[in-house]
Amino acid sequence: MSQQYTNELTPEIFATLDQSPFTAEQLAEMNDEARAIIVKQNEYVRQHPVTHIYRMAVAGCLTRRGGVGDEFNPNPEEGHKIQLDTGQWVSVLTEGCTVTYPDGTQARIVSCAGSQFTSYDGKGIALVNSLLDNGDEIISTPQKNAILVGRAGESMPSDFLAMPGA
Template sequence: MDNSPFTEEQLAKFDDEVMAIIDRQRAYANAHPPHTIYRVATEGSQTRDGGVIHQATAPIAFTLDSGRKVYAAQKGDYVVYDDGRKAQIVTGAGQGNSHLALVGSRLCNGDEIINTLQGGFLLFAREGVPMAQDFLPSIKEEEHQ
């Protein structure tokens, strides 16, 4: 995750100011390695209890390997179950991340998103760096029944 996108040849051509930025980023990454990966939920994401996100409202779109375009889900979007019931997504990545829904986001009925169709857009937690207070907050099931 922290591998440089630059080749050694490219790095050799950068000026001192750019290299200082890259060195600070490397030092930060070494001091705070990633320990948890969070994937953004999309249309087609499923929940533990069999719900599916049919219509996502975030303005971020992903093109899947099949060529299909799907949108990112966010807090406030709905999951639909086979029997027609709906449940609202009530937790996400927090305000700093546009309240995007994640694998692990909870629904108002206590259900949880368990997968996503996309795998390229990731958020991750780093050792020693606290996540925002509103990032996937714990909820009490009775609050949302």
């Protein structure tokens, strides 16, 4: 089984989230307008630090009750895929995708990142913490890089990880 990742905001993750992608030399080479935009963004990030993360759930994710997220589209050329550290390509899961349990039963993902964060087909992207129609919850995922961040002073959309009809 591949390594699994949770939404724990470790010091290592925290340290990498707000690093500027630009070196001092690159900033010096930019025009004043571009540099001003970056300075403004860096100030916003400083004033609104990351308070939590949500990893995207992909095939192979695990649930609290032992379910495993299903690979719903085995063709690497179709659907939205993420490459794991192992080199394997896996499907990004969305609302409606299934999880299979050791006894062969299945459950569907019913809560997701909401309408602001959708897949190519308009379905909400599943996250670690997404709920299933049997009351279970996704607790980890085998991918580590695709995350959504929550910042101090910001709120998530009203449909973020909301149950249908809630």
